[in-house]
Amino acid sequence: xxxxxxxxxxxDDDLPIFYRLQRDPVAVRMAAFTAExxxxxxEFAAHWQRIRTDPAIVxxxxxxxxxxxxxxxxxxxxxxxxxxxxxxxECWGRGYATDALAALLREVPQRPVxxxxxxxxxxxxxxxxxxxxxxxxxDRGYAAGRGHEVEEYVLELPA
Numbered sequence: 579x580x581x582x583x584x585x586x587x588x589x590d591d592d593l594p595i596f597y598r599l600q601r602d603p604v605a606v607r608m609a610a611f612t613a614e615x616x617x618x619x620x621e622f623a624a625h626w627q628r629i630r631t632d633p634a635i636v637x638x639x640x641x642x643x644x645x646x647x648x649x650x651x652x653x654x655x656x657x658x659x660x661x662x663x664x665x666x667x668e669c670w671g672r673g674y675a676t677d678a679l680a681a682l683l684r685e686v687p688q689r690p691v692x693x694x695x696x697x698x699x700x701x702x703x704x705x706x707x708x709x710x711x712x713x714x715x716x717d718r719g720y721a722a723g724r725g726h727e728v729e730e731y732v733l734e735l736p737a
Contacts, residue, residue: 596622
């Protein structure tokens with residue numbers, strides 16, 4: 579039987595799940611570019627309030643067989659659109675991030691779309707490549723999830 583993966587608008591009752599997911603130390607280290615303090619619930623709530631009320635940002639909750647397993651988002655960065663996703667570590671390796679990102683990309687018409695991933699985040703890089711992203715450059719920046727600068731790839735899904 580194939581799992582039923584769906585995207586839906588983010589609801590208030592999703593936020594406690596997202597907060598729990600974003601506090602997983604293994605996932606935080608892998609993602610690298612995270613909140614300064616994943617345990618700061620006030621900042622988490624303020625962040626989600628900002629992004630849920632910004633009409634330029636597309637946020638979707640990812641469910642599998644009705645259970646929340648993470649989220650995907652498309653958001654403006656300057657003149658570009660970037661994507662991001664977070665999937666429960668207990669669900670890694672099942673194709674959910676790839677399927678969720680592919681579904682979001684069908685919903686977001688603008689191209690090109692950009693993404694960034696730490697160079698050693700092989701799982702995320704595989705997700706992006708499976709969805710058609712190609713490496714267009716490299717960058718380096720402070721990664722709160724690791725407490726130091728990290729090298730990253732800048733990727734693009736061409737038009």
